[in-house]
Amino acid sequence: MSEPKNLLPWASPRDENAPRIDTSIPHSARVYDYWLGGKDNFEADRKVAEGTAAVSPGIVQGARDNRAFLGRAVRYLAEQGVTQFLDIGTGIPTQGNVHEVAQQINPAARIAYVDNDPIVMTHARALLRGTREGRTCYVEADLREPKSILEHPEINDVIDFGRPVALVIVGTLMFIADEEDPAGLVHQFTEALVPGSHFAVSHVTADFFPKAVGNAADAYRSSKLGFTPRSREQISEYFEGFELVEPGMVPVALWRPDEDLELASGREHGAYGAIGRKI
Ligand SMILES: C[S@@+](CC[C@H](N)C(=O)[O-])C[C@H]1O[C@@H](n2cnc3c(N)ncnc32)[C@H](O)[C@@H]1O
Numbered sequence: 001m002s003e004p005k006n007l008l009p010w011a012s013p014r015d016e017n018a019p020r021i022d023t024s025i026p027h028s029a030r031v032y033d034y035w036l037g038g039k040d041n042f043e044a045d046r047k048v049a050e051g052t053a054a055v056s057p058g059i060v061q062g063a064r065d066n067r068a069f070l071g072r073a074v075r076y077l078a079e080q081g082v083t084q085f086l087d088i089g090t091g092i093p094t095q096g097n098v099h100e101v102a103q104q105i106n107p108a109a110r111i112a113y114v115d116n117d118p119i120v121m122t123h124a125r126a127l128l129r130g131t132r133e134g135r136t137c138y139v140e141a142d143l144r145e146p147k148s149i150l151e152h153p154e155i156n157d158v159i160d161f162g163r164p165v166a167l168v169i170v171g172t173l174m175f176i177a178d179e180e181d182p183a184g185l186v187h188q189f190t191e192a193l194v195p196g197s198h199f200a201v202s203h204v205t206a207d208f209f210p211k212a213v214g215n216a217a218d219a220y221r222s223s224k225l226g227f228t229p230r231s232r233e234q235i236s237e238y239f240e241g242f243e244l245v246e247p248g249m250v251p252v253a254l255w256r257p258d259e260d261l262e263l264a265s266g267r268e269h270g271a272y273g274a275i276g277r278k279i
Contacts, residue, residue: 021118021119023042023044024042024043024044025044026044026045026047026048026223026225027045027117027119027225028117028175028225028227029091029092029115029117029119029120030042030045030092030119031045031048031049031052031220031225032063032091032092032171033045033091033092033094034046034049035049035053035059035060035063035064036063036064036067036094038092038094040092040119040123047223048219048220048223048225051219051222051223052216052219052220054219055215055216055218055219056212056213056215056216056219058209058212058267058268058270059212059216059270061267061268062267062268062269062270062271063171065251065252065253065267065271066170066171066202066252066271066273067094067095067096067171068096068252068253068258069170069202069252069253069255069271069273070096070098070168070170070171070200070202071096071101072255072256072257072258073168073170073200073255073273073275074098074101074102074166074168074200075101075102075105076245076256076275077102077166077198077200077275078101078102078104078105078106078109079105080198082102082109082164082165082166082198083106083108083109083110083163084109084110084111084158084159084160084163084164084165084166085098085099085102085109085110085111085112085165085166085168086112086114086149086155086159086165086166086167086168086189087111087112087113087114087168087170088114088115088143088149088167088168088169088172088189089114089115089143089169089170089171089172089173089175090113090114090115090120090124090138091115091120091171092119092120092123092124093123093124098111098113098168099111099113099130099131099134099136102134103130103131103134106134107131107132107133107134108131108133108134109134110134110135110136110158110159111130111134111135111136111137111158112136112137112139112154112155112158112159113136113137113138113139114138114139114140114141114143114149114155115138115140116140116141116142116143117140118140121138121139121140124138125138135157135158136158137154137155137157137158139152139154139155143169143172143173143176143185144176144180144185146185146188146189146192147188149189150188150189150192161192161193161194162194163194164193164194164195164196164197164198164278165193165194165197165198166197166198166199166200167189167190167193167197167198167199167200168200169186169189169199169200169201170200170201170202170273171202171203171204171271173186173201173203173230173238174203174204174227174228174229174230175225175226175227175228176228177226177228178228182230182238183234183237183238183240186199186238187238187240190238190240190241190242190278191241193278194278195278195279196277196278197277197278198275198276198277198278199238199239199242199275199276199278200273200274200275201235201238201239201272201273201274201275202252202271202272202273202274203230203235203271203272204217204227204228204229204230204270204271205229205230205231205232205235205269205270205271205272206229206231206270207231207232207272208251208268208269208270209268209269209270212268212270213229213270214229216270217229229270232249232272235249235272235274236249239274239276241278241279242276242277242278242279243276243277243279244274244275244276245275245276245277248274249272249273249274250272250273250274251267251269251270251271251272251273252269252271252272252273253265253267253269254269255273255274255275
């Protein structure tokens with residue numbers, strides 16, 4: 001087996017437990033981190049991020065709008081009395097992480113974080129400390145294997161699936177290819193939730209700016225990462241058995257915006273956001 005080209009900067013070569021990750025290969029979590037203005041990215045990630053932004057400049061604001069939607073969605077859910085969050089596709093910790101937003105409203109809120117990128121999990125374990133009253137856990141698992149998440153002992157220690165849960169899959173389902181059946185995977189998760197549970201989603205779409213989003217998808221694909229924009233109709237399939245809360249499925253920047261609606265409306269919309277409540 002060949003040695004990875006780079007070890008993570010905080011990993012001593014003698015540390016046998018250090019994650020051995022090849023940072024010369026771009027990863028979606030780190031590309032997104034770069035667009036958000038984070039520092040947890042490497043040259044290979046920056047190359048993809050800059051190459052994509054060069055042909056689709058709106059993507060940087062789009063990434064920030066998506067992150068802001070996550071914060072507003074979690075705040076809304078916590079204000080509705082939701083106390084348990086299953087966040088799949090956590091991303092590298094940055095401002096407004098799910099437990100920070102939720103526990104600000106309810107310090108006893110419980111959050112299970114799931115991501116399939118070992119780099120994300122290393123950061124998460126180091127940085128995502130919850131309150132004393134609440135609980136958090138971090139599990140490296142893949143959204144394409146719902147059972148490995150729903151039956152994971154650490155997750156079941158934090159989340160009681162017998163009570164309402166907010167399933168949060170924000171900015172992640174576009175990384176699941178059509179042939180992997182994203183709606184079928186989502187349904188395996190939503191079927192495990194009791195009525196009164198919620199489901200928060202954001203998803204890249206080409207419904208509003210097909211050329212810009214198409215350019216971004218092409219540039220991203222050339223890096224072998226790849227994402228699939230989906231239509232309102234396709235994303236709506238995820239919400240089978242759920243009723244959408246107001247304002248329904250809208251561009252992320254327009255979902256209960258904190259800012260002036262007119263200002264948010266002027267943006268290049270590249271992703272839908274929605275929250276449903278299980279009936
Ligand atoms: C664009 S980031 C979104 C982060 C965060 N949810 C947000 O919206 O700010 C997408 C995250 O999904 C993760 N991801 C992609 N495919 C995944 C999969 N099949 N299973 C679990 N996580 C996945 C990536 O590692 C990355 O951290």
